[in-house]
Amino acid sequence: MIDALATMLANPDFWAAVLRIASPLVLGTLGVLLCERAGVLNLGIEGIMVAGALAGWLAVHAGAGLWTGVVVAAATGAVFGLLHGVLTVPLGLSQHVAGLGITMFATSVAYFAYRVGFPNVSTPPTIQPFAEMRWLGVPVLAAQTPLTLVAIAIVPVVSWVLTRTPLGLAVRMVGENPAAAEGQGLSVNFVRIGAIVAGSALMGVAGAYLTLSAFNAFFFNMINGRGWICVALVVFAGWRPGKALAGALLFAFFDAMQLRLQQADVGGLPYQAWLMLPYALSIVALVAVARRASYPQALMKPYRAGER
Numbered sequence: 001m002i003d004a005l006a007t008m009l010a011n012p013d014f015w016a017a018v019l020r021i022a023s024p025l026v027l028g029t030l031g032v033l034l035c036e037r038a039g040v041l042n043l044g045i046e047g048i049m050v051a052g053a054l055a056g057w058l059a060v061h062a063g064a065g066l067w068t069g070v071v072v073a074a075a076t077g078a079v080f081g082l083l084h085g086v087l088t089v090p091l092g093l094s095q096h097v098a099g100l101g102i103t104m105f106a107t108s109v110a111y112f113a114y115r116v117g118f119p120n121v122s123t124p125p126t127i128q129p130f131a132e133m134r135w136l137g138v139p140v141l142a143a144q145t146p147l148t149l150v151a152i153a154i155v156p157v158v159s160w161v162l163t164r165t166p167l168g169l170a171v172r173m174v175g176e177n178p179a180a181a182e183g184q185g186l187s188v189n190f191v192r193i194g195a196i197v198a199g200s201a202l203m204g205v206a207g208a209y210l211t212l213s214a215f216n217a218f219f220f221n222m223i224n225g226r227g228w229i230c231v232a233l234v235v236f237a238g239w240r241p242g243k244a245l246a247g248a249l250l251f252a253f254f255d256a257m258q259l260r261l262q263q264a265d266v267g268g269l270p271y272q273a274w275l276m277l278p279y280a281l282s283i284v285a286l287v288a289v290a291r292r293a294s295y296p297q298a299l300m301k302p303y304r305a306g307e308r
Helices: 002-009 012-037 045-061 066-088 095-117 146-164 166-176 178-183 188-214 226-236 241-264 271-290
Strands: none
Touching: 002 241, 012 045, 012 146, 012 166, 012 188, 012 226, 012 241, 045 066, 045 095, 045 188, 045 226, 066 095, 066 188, 146 166, 146 188, 146 241, 166 178, 166 188, 178 188, 188 226, 226 241, 226 271, 241 271
């Protein structure tokens, strides 16, 4: 097993796979992070990723460009984010219930639209996805598509906005002390809904990564729990964008590793044990880190204007 691990770690293809697996997780985790830094838990991510995956793919299948498909996916995520924001911020509904409702609603709408649009297909129609950037000299990066670079580039952008700009300060204030934010003349509802819409747009792009970059078609259950992993990664990251990237890469490392160890039949373990490995190791890492995490103080707490 040691030899198999050493061979695997020395192979650039393995690290290319890690980066590829991590890309949608980075986008989704940043989306959840933006929502939660504003004080709102968004459990609608799983459904928003499904809807974004279908919307982006449908746009390209209908003849639009790939980047137009990304924009359509972001807009789709933003629409569902706006719905979640209205339900949880001004109406003050349970963020858990509203989020799970968004997941079920968005998933159902996406699956229904696909069935209506392609009622008699036995195999999913395909598109021409983003091409790998073979012109780059680094093997690990040359095996990626432009969306991976976008995912990585967004990390410092989100970090800079949250920590270095008045907009980021406003988002953090409504997530920590909305009464103080209101006292400074900020609209808590407006800032929170804006953060949810922006975060949900990133979730939609995370879903579109799978249909426009990782694969070339849409199929049911393709999100496969990635949204819930993103929610956990935010806790692992302590609500910090840089650590979110590290957490996504860590989970992707475990996932890529189990795929290769499973193929090599190392240890004679059943494949279910290897499938469980990245989730089990991620839970261990989450438990180790979460006890020291400092979460936004107003997270999941509805706020009414004028309340103290």
